[in-house]
Amino acid sequence: MADDLRGEPQAVQLVEAWHTNNRINLLIIDGITDEGLKASLSTRGGRDVARQFAHLHNVRVYSLEQRAKELVGDLTKFESKYSPTRDELKEALNASADVIATFLTDLLEGKPKRRAMRKGFFTNFAYYIAHESHHRGGIMLTLKQTGHMPHKDVSYGIWGWDQR
Numbered sequence: 001m002a003d004d005l006r007g008e009p010q011a012v013q014l015v016e017a018w019h020t021n022n023r024i025n026l027l028i029i030d031g032i033t034d035e036g037l038k039a040s041l042s043t044r045g046g047r048d049v050a051r052q053f054a055h056l057h058n059v060r061v062y063s064l065e066q067r068a069k070e071l072v073g074d075l076t077k078f079e080s081k082y083s084p085t086r087d088e089l090k091e092a093l094n095a096s097a098d099v100i101a102t103f104l105t106d107l108l109e110g111k112p113k114r115r116a117m118r119k120g121f122f123t124n125f126a127y128y129i130a131h132e133s134h135h136r137g138g139i140m141l142t143l144k145q146t147g148h149m150p151h152k153d154v155s156y157g158i159w160g161w162d163q164r
Contacts, residue, residue, distance in 0.1 A: 011108045014125065015101045021129055022097035023164045027157050028139065028150065029053060029089055036148030037086060041141075049148075052139050053089045054078040056132050060096040063128075067115045068103045075099060100128065 008016075029037075032049060040048040047055060058077040065072055075096055078084055084092070106114045107121045117124045136158065143149050157164075 011105060014108070015105055017161075018101055018104060018125070018128070019097060020161050020164045021132060022093060024158050024161070025053065025056065025093055025132065025136070026090055027154055027164065028136065029086055029093075031150035031154030031157075032086075032143065033148055034086075036143050036146070036150070038083065039142055039146040039148050041145055048083055049139050049142055050083045050085075050089060051078075051080075052135055052142075053093065054082070054084050056135055057089070057092040057096050059131060060100050060128075064096075064099060064103060067124075068106065068113065070113065071099050071103055071106075073099070 037050040038048050040046055061072065061075045061077050064075065075092075078088075078092070103114065104121075104125060107116050107124065117127065140149075140155065140158075149155065
């Protein structure tokens, strides 16, 4: 990560923003207790915190399957009822973040066989960030309401994009 990207091309800055988004996910995962990863507000078998993070990875893979199939490679989705471990989540999210970064770069460079959303590249990028931010909010609410709120370094750290 560069300390100052102001001199970098906008494509580099955009990909760095994507990787920062992923580092925020990892910050939260590292700040959650094992019990917190299992926490859920659902009374009917909904996703626990680990499965919510798994959903982020699965949506990334699904998007790649639809928009750049040959980039999927060894990426696999988690089973819907499987609650992954901390290490499995971090490995999967890092791997899918790297491939999404490649996809975004390919889109910007106009590579063939890459399909952005109908409204274009920036809508695609904004969707990825909005989707993950939405779920991070749900995760933080779940942690708070179940008594597993991470340390303030994490709850405030999710806003420190310049430091991540």
